[in-house]
Amino acid sequence: MPRLLILAVVAVLAILAPFYFYSVTLMTVMCFIVFACSFNLLLGYTGLLCFGHAMFFGGAAYITGQILKTTPISTELAILGGGVAAGLLGLVIGYLTMRRQGIQFAMITLAFSQFVYFIFLQAPFTGGEDGMQAIPRNALFGFVDITSNFTFYYVVLAITALCVFIYYRVVHSPYGEVLKAVRDNQPRVESLGFDPEKIKLVAFVISAAMAGVAGGLKATVYQFATLTDASWPVSGEVILMTLLGGLGTLIGPVFGAAGIILLNDYLAGFGEWALVSQGVILLVVIVFFRRGIVGELAALAKYLRRRNATPETKAKQVEAKPAH
Template identity: 85%
Template sequence: MPRLLLLAIIAAAALAAPFYFYSVTLMTIMCFVVFACSFNLLLGYTGLLCFGHAMFFGGAAYVTGYLLKTTSLSTELAVLAGGAAAGVLGALIGFLTMKRQGIQFAMITLAFSQFIYFVFLQAPFTGGEDGMQAIPRNALFGVVDITSNLTFYYVVLAITALCVFVYYRVVHSPYGEVLKAVRDNQPRVESLGLDPEKIKLVAFIISAAMAGIAGGMKATVYQFATLTDASWPISGEVILMTLLGGLGTLTGPVFGAAIIILLNDYLAGFGEWALVSQGVIFLVVIVFFRRGFVGELAAFKRYLARRSARHGTAAAPGAKTAEARG
């Protein structure tokens, strides 16, 4: 029951949020929440470090943008089409790379994403250095007008909620159990008669498609798609979000994405110092808070539970949460 109550509170807060905060910032956070969830599915639950996830994010942004600009396809279908295109690209690249592991896999995916980046730079339909401008927000389902940021916020919220649910479902599915087994001990899974490469490929495709949906959303939020979305710093940023939030934790990507986007936003005025502070935060997390924001919080809760069990006194968990923050 308390979990349901918590969900209700989160839902209420999400619905009320655009009246208190700048809706574009909130929508950016949600795009990156979906992107970070997709990445955590790979790194946290499959054990694959993909160093080129931006190719799915940026690639789908162009596909969604192109469809909206050249056809009358409704916005939600265009975003979905971006996700599907990223999924197809993921299937292709996954098929070619799945035999590799560890650093080799990271380097090969980086190479592929750089290749895709330069294709986008040269291809005429992307607008090259200028990017793809003035992407319209076609009517939702072909009827509902969503041009205002406030209305569009709820569309993005709905898609995000759906994606987070899908991510939750995959992690807590029969397949998710096998996936975690592959992450823990791949040769053993193979000795049990399962095909770990195929299992990882499925995760890679789901992850790529989800990253694509995130990219498609971002293209419709900002109404433009640029090369930056497909560049390697975006791949790095999503790694940072996932690690900061807590690797292999369910809600970690949500917090990681929110923290990084808000920091970028608040520190934007300091120019290069935003990057410097990001680097410092990253170092602190890697050195002192290996489990990330959510992971440390969970560990702290377990510690409190153990202590109160030992002393028979209930500690106050609410007041201490700030300490676990990176």
């Protein structure tokens, strides 16, 4: 019951938010929440560190923009098309890299990301360094006008809620349990008859598709796509969001993405100080909050429950422990 109450309060606050805050900033936060959730699925629950996750984010932004500029397809289908394209790219890259682990996997994905970046730099439809401008917002479902930022906010909110729900269901499914088992002890999972490479490949494709949806959303929010979205600093930024919120936690990416985007927005007028602040945050998290904000709060709550537990409760917990 408390969980349903919390969800209801969050839903009400999200619905009322554009009446009190700038809608474009709120939509940017939601785009990066989806992006951070996709990366957390890969690193936090699968144990794969991808240094080039921005290639899916930026690539889908270009694909979504091109679909909207050249066809009358509705916006939600164009965003879905960007996600599908990112998933297919993830399938190809994942198939080529899944036999590598650790730093080898990270560096290979970075190399692929740079390769994709230079393809977009040279491709005629992307606009090169000028980016893809004037991306339209075609009518939702073919008849709902979403040219207003206020109206489009609720579309982004609905898509974000759907993506977070899918992320939640994947993590809490039997497949999600196998993912965590692969992360913690891959040889044992293999001895049980599973194929860890196929399991990780599916997670990589799902993560890439979610990152693509996030990129498509961002392209339609700002109505342009640039090379920055596909650059390695964006890959580093999503890593920071995930670490800040809490690696391997459900709501960690939400706090991490919101914190970094709002901080960048606040420090936008200070130029390079925004990057300096990110470096300081990363240093503080690594040194003092290794489990991230949500992870540390969860550990603190668990400690307080144990400390405040009655002797009867402690006795039941001891009895409940399996005998070795």
